[in-house]
Structure formats: C-alpha cells, structure tokens
Amino acid sequence: EPEVTQTPSHQVTQMGQEVILRCVPISNHLYFYWYRQILGQKVEFLVSFYNNEISEKSEIFDDQFSVERPDGSNFTLKIRSTKLEDSAMYFCASRELGSYNSPLHFGNGTRLTVT
C-alpha cells in the first residue's frame, strides 16, 4: 500500500537555526498538510496546500514557517528561525480528494528537538 514518507525521523537543531522537514506524499494525492504534535498533547493543524499554494493555515503558522513543493514529489516545511517551543513531532499528510469525507494519510513524523 502506498504511504507518505518523511525524513529525517529525528532532527536536532539549535535555537535560531533554520530547519527543513521533508515529505513525499502519496503520488496521486493532490492535497497536502502539515500537522504538529507537542509531546503528549493534541494534534494541531498547521497548513494545507493545494495546486501549489496554501489553501488554509492556522495561527501557529506565522512568518517563520513556509511550505514548498519544489519538484512535484517532495513537500517541505521550513522553519526559518527555530524556537524552543517549536520542539514537537511534525506530521505530513496527504489526501486524494479535497472532499472533507476523504481521510488523511499520515507519515510517521519527524521529531524536531530545538536546544
């Protein structure tokens, strides 16, 4: 069964550094998402992306965050200047259809640790 893949599985960075989290969504999916999960807490929506542009973003997704689909297969999340509170699991997800009936398919996540 096709799956969403994320790299790296664990990223450690110093405060103020830039990080790029990478995702390869399922190949025939058209809608892409980033969520984050701070340890032991709820899964929070960050951003959705369709047709090479952001379709919706949360208030968490401020100017320090950006997303890109550089080459038709990868989908990246960049944090320009990391803060301690950015430490979390970041999950990429994709969806075949835009209908809210269709489920999201998640990757296994990247654990980001900011020191």
Added chain:
Amino acid sequence: GNSVTQMEGPVTLSEEAFLTINCTYTATGYPSLFWYVQYPGEGLQLLLKATKADDKGSNKGFEATYRKETTSFHLEKGSVQVSDSAVYFCALGNRDDKIIFGKGTRLHILP
C-alpha cells in the same frame, strides 16, 4: 467553530474487556467524523469513519455510530487485545479544508 472533545486518558483495561472511548463534537452543518489510531513511534492511521448521521463505521472489531442528536461518535470494541494499546484520536472534517483532532486518549491493555 468546529471542535472535538474526547475523554481524558489514560484508559487501562484487561484483555477481553469492553471498551468505550467517548467523543462529542461541535460543528455547523454536516461534518464527517473519523477515529484515528497512533501506535508507538508511528503516525496516525485511519481506523474508521462515518460521513452522515446514523452511519456506523467499523474496522478491526471497533465500531462508532454517528449520532447527530447527541453530537457524539463514541468508539467501542467488545473485546480488546494487548495489541490495541495505542492512542486514539477522534476527528472531524467539515466544509473547510482541514481535519481537526481531539486531544487523544491513551489506551493501555493489560494481558
């Protein structure tokens, strides 16, 4: 706005016990409802879904019925196994683009 509330965990049961994890929602219109499961070290996997009132989603012995009158989507299983130990998330999809999640309920099954 849209929101999902699910029971606090952790929930600890013995193998073969009956499971209920409560979930209620607030939404305008007619959302779709989902249960996702997260096993240790993994991402979220869809467990089951229901797209309209009175629909019952089911998978791997788990069931949940979309109850519009009580705005609920409680997860049930008649006889749990150790392998069901995981975190379970109730979720809602509505006319906007995203799916929103409850806080998750950690389930621990004792052999």
